[in-house]
Amino acid sequence: MKLLFTAQKPDWDAQIDPRFGRAAYLVLYDEATGDLESIDNTEVKEVEHGAGTATAQRVFAIKPDVLITGNGPGSTAASILNRLPMKIYIGAESRTLREAYRLYQENKLELSDCHG
Amino acid sequence: MKEIVVLSGKGGTGKTSLTAALALVAGQELVVADCDVDAANLHLLLDPAITASADFFSGELATIHSDYCTQCGICVQDCRFDAITFRDSRHQLQELDCEGCGYCARICPMQAITMQTRKTGRVMLSHSRTGCGMVYARMEAGAGNSGKLVARVKQEARQLATATQIERVLIDGAPGLSCPVISSLAGADYVLLVAEPTVSSLHDLRRLYDVIRGFDIPMGAVINKGDLNPQVADELKSFFRDHAIDFLTTIPYDEQISGALSEGKTMAEINPHYYALIGDIWQNLCTTL
Numbered sequence: 267m268k269l270l271f272t273a274q275k276p277d278w279d280a281q282i283d284p285r286f287g288r289a290a291y292l293v294l295y296d297e298a299t300g301d302l303e304s305i306d307n308t309e310v311k312e313v314e315h316g317a318g319t320a321t322a323q324r325v326f327a328i329k330p331d332v333l334i335t336g337n338g339p340g341s342t343a344a345s346i347l348n349r350l351p352m353k354i355y356i357g358a359e360s361r362t363l364r365e366a367y368r369l370y371q372e373n374k375l376e377l378s379d380c381h382g
Numbered sequence: 383m384k385e386i387v388v389l390s391g392k393g394g395t396g397k398t399s400l401t402a403a404l405a406l407v408a409g410q411e412l413v414v415a416d417c418d419v420d421a422a423n424l425h426l427l428l429d430p431a432i433t434a435s436a437d438f439f440s441g442e443l444a445t446i447h448s449d450y451c452t453q454c455g456i457c458v459q460d461c462r463f464d465a466i467t468f469r470d471s472r473h474q475l476q477e478l479d480c481e482g483c484g485y486c487a488r489i490c491p492m493q494a495i496t497m498q499t500r501k502t503g504r505v506m507l508s509h510s511r512t513g514c515g516m517v518y519a520r521m522e523a524g525a526g527n528s529g530k531l532v533a534r535v536k537q538e539a540r541q542l543a544t545a546t547q548i549e550r551v552l553i554d555g556a557p558g559l560s561c562p563v564i565s566s567l568a569g570a571d572y573v574l575l576v577a578e579p580t581v582s583s584l585h586d587l588r589r590l591y592d593v594i595r596g597f598d599i600p601m602g603a604v605i606n607k608g609d610l611n612p613q614v615a616d617e618l619k620s621f622f623r624d625h626a627i628d629f630l631t632t633i634p635y636d637e638q639i640s641g642a643l644s645e646g647k648t649m650a651e652i653n654p655h656y657y658a659l660i661g662d663i664w665q666n667l668c669t670t671l
Binding site: 284285286287288311312313314315316317318336337338339340341342344356359376378379 | 440441528529530531533560561564565567568569570592593596597598599
């Protein structure tokens with residue numbers, strides 16, 4: 267499975283970014299290969315308006331299976347993400363990516379019902 | 383640290399009035415932030431002393447470099463905001479009209495136009511007369527609120543709270559449902575809804591509820607000016623009940639309140655009854671969070 271985290275910095279020990287649209291980095295983890303890839307989201311972070319939809323477009327291009335974030339995308343961004351068969355897990359704020367991944371594996375993250 | 387955002391949907395229901403009153407009763411127990419910068423008015427009630435400020439940059443502004451300009455006039459023709467004019471024998475930019483779209487820079491045959499990031503306001507760190515830290519913004523003429531600015535004000539407020547070991551940030555949110563509101567919800571822990579008993583307030587509240595639900599954030603509500611229309615007040619209460627929104631209290635319509643506001647005072651300063659009413663709301667919020 268490919269997991270995408272909203273992160274404050276691009277590594278496993280960084281804190282999850284509670285924001286979706288203005289997340290500092292989008293970090294993609296491929297469970298099959300073990301690869302960790304980071305996308306700098308600063309360009310979107312700095313837009314005046316429409317950050318959520320712009321980040322959602324980036325996520326759409328990546329097509330992860332799972333998104334792990336803080337309190338989830340807003341409704342407009344969510345309407346873009348809902349077109350993907352992707353699950354959104356929320357409640358990972360104040361955790362590191364490593365901790366959030368463990369919580370996900372232990373089924374302790376909340377599945378966002380804004381998806382579908 | 384917990385973030386409480388005060389929202390309403392319809393404007394004019396009393397977000398700022400309530401936020402200021404809560405700040406007064408909460409004293410030093412919070413950091414307060416004004417994220418409604420299009421009509422920033424929290425500072426009118428909290429009279430903050432500024433401790434630091436920083437420029438806020440948003441969007442871009444065109445600059446015409448006269449040395450390279452051949453006066454061809456293409457930019458004047460093609461600027462859809464009529465922001466470039468020929469005055470004093472040269473082509474000049476009218477800064478207030480420039481929207482920073484960058485089209486002139488792209489089409490200038492001499493590449494005589496460049497785009498620069500634009501200072502659109504200042505973010506202020508301050509100390510409220512009620513004893514807490516306060517973050518707000520002042521904008522240049524023509525500049526407006528944005529998701530980006532709200533994010534910046536929230537970030538400064540969180541940093542201030544962390545630095546001073548304060549556990550609660552209370553945010554006076556923007557009216558409406560657009561980017562500044564979404565931006566204020568990202569990362570928030572609780573939404574305090576301020577409604578008034580009017581058809582428009584209930585209508586806009588329903589729309590706001592759908593927006594907040596997407597974020598999965600718990601909500602509480604206060605009905606302000608509640609005795610103006612008991613029927614709509616009841617409809618609001620039903621709405622709260624049906625949607626798991628904690629109904630906290632009703633504040634009556636009272637000309638003493640508008641009187642206090644016009645003197646730069648919060649409603650909690652009118653008399654002990656109002657102080658207690660607002661105090662109860664704050665206690666309720668602290669217990670819930």
